[in-house]
Amino acid sequence: MSDTKKIKVLFRLRSLEMGGVPRVVLDLLRNLPKDKFELTLMLNLYQGELVSEIPEDIKVIKIEKGREQMSKNPFIQKLQLGIRRLKLEIYDRFPSLLYALKVKEDFDIEIAPGYAEFKMVLGSPNKKSKKIGWFHTDVSYDKNQKRVNERIELMKQFDWMIFGAKQTRQVIEDLYGITYPKSSVIYNVIKINEARQKAKAFDASFPAVRPCFSSMGRLHSRKGYHTLMNVHKRLLDSGHHHSIFVIGGGSEMENLKNQAKELGVEDTFLLLGTQKNPWPYILASDYFVLPSQSESYPLTIGEVMALGKPIISTNVGGIPEMIEDGVDGVLVNYDENELYDAMKCFLTDENFVEKIKAGTKNVDEKFDEKRIYQQIIAVLENVLKK
CATH class of the missing domain: 3.40.50.2000 (Glycogen Phosphorylase B;)
Known part of the structure; x- marks a missing residue:
């Protein structure tokens, strides 16, 4: 890869309802250097309070309409929601179909900003892209051991994992004896x-x-x-x-x-x-x-x-x-x-x-934000070298 070629990065999110993970993604879309990265946001549902905050210079791939764009007629909207759910289920089962219809290009890096997006990114048919997962959750509170174990196993499949706090990664080692050599701790940027x-x-x-x-x-x-x-x-x-x-x-x-x-x-x-x-x-x-x-x-x-x-x-x-x-x-x-x-x-x-x-x-x-951006840039650049 030449020094002048931009790194193509795809962020996947379910939607843009108000919450910590979507806010982190929007901040990165605004502040990662555009001379280094070509950034794309892919939304399962084009809905949520934060849709209006998507930067204008960011390419957005909308898989399905949000509730806001649907009919106000209750019967028609219920029908639209059912069709939307069916289509998303089909895309989950056949990600190659999703990418053929909606993505139509390859990315260097695909990012799952939270556990809700883990399977989406790991199931990408683009086998050449590097997969990065982000995990912000304290697993010690979760009594659903099946769910915790599933997430822990999924994290092993990423080319690199970013943990949102030292405790987030440490508690997995303490409780489950599992470490992630291909990982780093990067705090979320606080504005x-x-x-x-x-x-x-x-x-x-x-x-x-x-x-x-x-x-x-x-x-x-x-x-x-x-x-x-x-x-x-x-x-x-x-x-x-x-x-x-x-x-x-x-x-x-x-x-x-x-x-x-x-x-x-x-x-x-x-x-x-x-x-x-x-x-x-x-x-x-x-x-x-x-x-x-x-x-x-x-x-x-x-x-x-x-x-x-x-x-x-x-x-x-x-x-x-x-x-x-x-x-x-x-x-x-x-x-x-x-x-x-x-x-x-x-x-x-x-x-x-x-x-x-x-x-x-x-x-x-x-909470120096410049230091955190530099840490994220380093991960995105270095993961392609591994």
Whole structure:
């Protein structure tokens, strides 16, 4: 390959619903050097809140329409969804047909940005392309051993694996005795200045009991919001007045609404749903809390630090690689009592809160995006030499 020839890279994604993996992919599409790489994004479904953020200079391969482009007639839309599902199943079984109809060119590198895309990329009929997998998940929380083992085995088949945190790779070795010699740890880029800029887009002040904790994440049982709500109720009952709002949507929304009603905290534990720009809301809060049972390397931590907000987070996944406990945030175990004590400390110890705020001043140096881009570029260039 001559030095002037661009490396052709294909990123595969299921869709562009709001989430960490799609945000990482869009950031790479914007920032990987176009003089080195010719970048293409292939979407199973052309749908999601982030579709509008696809860079204009990126080629997009759309396998199937998104729900947004379908008929508004319920009967017709149901028929369209059924046909779409059938076509995707056929493409899964016969990837050569998919590539013949939709791709029609060869790529040097094909990337699976998350486990949802592993089989898609490994099943590519382009046998000459190098396959790179990206894994961001802490397997220790997953009780479905069949699913975990399947993902572990799939990762062995990639030409190179990128893990989103040291803990993400280490826990597989600790629990399963499996190592990945052809791999590296590269943290996801955290858009510090972008979060600051977006936080000024509008005034998100709204009636809320002060002080106010914010939180953000997908509403899933392992994100711990049911536990956070119990802690919230205990703090109120102890005379520590405050409110909490959570940004995010998901399968637990109705359960959390019912729990809030049962506990009588509907006016102080607010569920704001998905927000395309959550940062003005975070900026309007006093503190941030992340109560997850499992995480890998959540971008939110660095972005919240960039806004100078003191953070309480569970000590899971790659989070201790992001937060220095007692310096620029507070780490607790996923335990109701520990979370209660940490939140009570924020509500009662102003000097400690100011100390944590001061610790966030080093966030730009801590999450240097240029260093991460260089690491990714090195992987993409070196994998072709192997």
